[in-house]
Amino acid sequence: MTPGLAELAAAHGVATRYENADQVEVQVDPDVVVAVLAQLDVDAGSPQAIRRELAAVREAAAAHVLPPTVVVRAGQERELGQTARVELEDGTTRDVGATLPADLPLGWHRIVTAEQRVSLAVVPDRLPAVPPAWGWMLQLYALHSERSWGMGDFGDLAEVASRSAAELGAGVLLVNPVQAISPAHPVERSPYSPSSRRFANPLYLRVTDTEAFARADEDTRRRVEALAPDPVGELIDYDAVWTAKRAALELLRPHHPHPIELDDDLRDFAAFGALAEVHGGDWREWPEPLRDPGSAEVAAAREELAERIEFHGWLQQLCHEQLDSVRRAAREAGMPVGVVHDLPVGVHPGGADTWALRDVFAARVRVGAPPDAFNQQGQDWNLPPWRPDRLAEAGYAPFRDVVRGVLRHADGIRVDHVAGMWRLWWIPPGEPAGRGTYVHYDAEAMLGVLALEAHRAGAVVVGEDLGTVEDTVTETMHERGLLSSAVLWFQRDWDAPGKPFVRPDRWDPDAMASISTHDLPTVSGWLEAEHVRVRAELGQLDRPVEQEHAEAAAERRALLELVASEGIPDDDLVVALHTLLASAASRLVLTSPADVAGERRQPNLPGTVDEYPNWRIPLPVTVDGFFADPRVRAAVAPLAAARPLR
Secondary structure, eight states: OOHHHHHHHHTTTBBBBEEETSOOOOOOOOHHHHHHHTTTTOOOOOOOOOOHHHHHHHHHHHOOOSSSEEETTTTEEEEEEEEEEEETTTOOEEEEEEOOTTTSSSSEEEESSSSSSSEEEEESOOOOOOOEEEEEEEEEGGOOOOOOOOSOOOOHHHHHHIIIIIIIHHHHEEEEEEEOOSSSSSSSOOEEEEESSEEEEEGGGGGGHHHHHHSSSSHHHHHHTOOOOOOOOOOOOOOHHHHHHHHHHHGGGOOOOSSSOHHHHHHOOOOOHHHHHOOOGGGGGSOOOGGOOOOOHHHHHHTTHHHHHHHHHHHHHHHHHHHHHHHHHHHHHHHSSSSEEEOSSSSOOHHHHHHHHHGOTTTTTTEOOOOOSTTTTTOOOOOOOOHHHHHHHHTTTHHHHHHHHHTTTTTTEETGGGGGGTTTEEEEETOTSSSSSSEEEEEEEEHHHHHHHHHHOOOOOOOOOSSSHHHHHHHHHTTOBBBBEEEEEGOOOSSSSOOOOOOOGOOSSSSSSSSTTTSSSOOHHHHTTHHHHHHOOOOOOOOHHHHHHHHHHHHHHHHHHHHTTOOOOOOOHHHHHHHHHHHSSSSSSEEHHHHHOOSOSSSSTOOOOOTTTOOOOOSSOOOHHHHHHHHHHHHHHHHOOOOOOO
């Protein structure tokens, strides 16, 4: 690594070294650094190019030019280095001289100088404290009832929210991502690879709860009801559900009594949906002229497909109405926290967001994780990252709009892989997962935008900071009033002999705690070493199966030792572990319906696609059966007793 390349990489936030999971410094291959810089339109392919790019960097620094976006915390001053005025969000203007004053109001403003006009965000220093509560971490698709079609829907979600508070005393409901899919077969099953993070998933609509169904004539309603797919079987069939719901909604569209209003963003999203129906769900495989949303061919297609564009816009309106009903049900039932929606770390590379907003994405990069003990080749999530430079140039509006889209119908947001607001592992084109490097983002700006939008929505924020995460991530989240994450399986003293489990009263108080997650074994699965059996059958183990079983048994013994030391009866281990969770110091404690209903299979098995039924496993009971199940009430009774509704 030459000094010039290292300096150029640092100027653009590209890491030339990093500390791995074993806290050992790793030097990044210079070729990888050059390849990643190229994805930021920085030429580092020769010594001459590096000198030229460095000269441009130094020239910009010497000019004392303001960055394209300035983010400041409320109550803080900021030196600008030049005379400026601020155009406030409310339309008024203030002359501020060369210093931003500390009394600027929260909001989205503009700084105007003689040479520049840049975005200004004044953001909260800290979010309010989160009230203590217990609740569910819910995989919505896994629910099923007499009224839902082949998978859980927004109607099921509203019922679970209302009944969980009224019958069980729950105060919070965390839902898997419900962001939009591409409306083409095969339907993407993973909620963490949506087509768009700005819009909602019509797969979750309850067709018979729409105003159009209520207004339809009797014959139309019969035809709609006849389209309902078979009841949920062993696995969820997303394609069958989408085929049935789309056909039913097409029958109902003429009965919708109100005009559909499409703003520019929704019109682009709906146009993508209409084109995807014709050409497939991945725009990278469309005819070349249609890959550019601004082309003449796309303009012609918009006219030709106007009816389908309006249809997809209507589906979003229905999603908004039903998501509002879910939130209202939680509030009316008295949930102190309410509905928290999950924000995935990225989007499908061929989906609606990358089609409409391609300039903000590093389209040929894949996000993942470097090698560690569990993934020795690294991880490739096949998600394109945002370019940090383009985000700043856009005033962070793309990120703001994503957060707004989630919080429009939520009382809180959980940010998956929150460390990605600090840095993301970029894998350049043609390289395996292990040959990448970290690219850094402006965490102060990203956190500020998130805090501002959460403040305006009155929402709580949880960051998923599990795994190998720098200390500054969790520390900064706590300073800003965001909750971190704590999972029982990982709450161990890794430096002590035997790696004992940590008592829950010593867990982080500023956290959302749970026994497991969607990527880990359920309670029953963990107790029965189901995760060892399945991974052995699929050839996922790096060690002999006997060694894995021995380690699983040792973990089980260590956990039961903690249960015994806490004086908790172990005649029912599911109840015992929930009693243990109830004593956690963390503000929020969550469990999953799969854990209390005795489901052995975990929702998702990382490292698999079709080898395991990821995101397709239904609950073993209906919604009504769930609330009538004595196992459910026994398991959550300790949680409700420790965090009663007020």
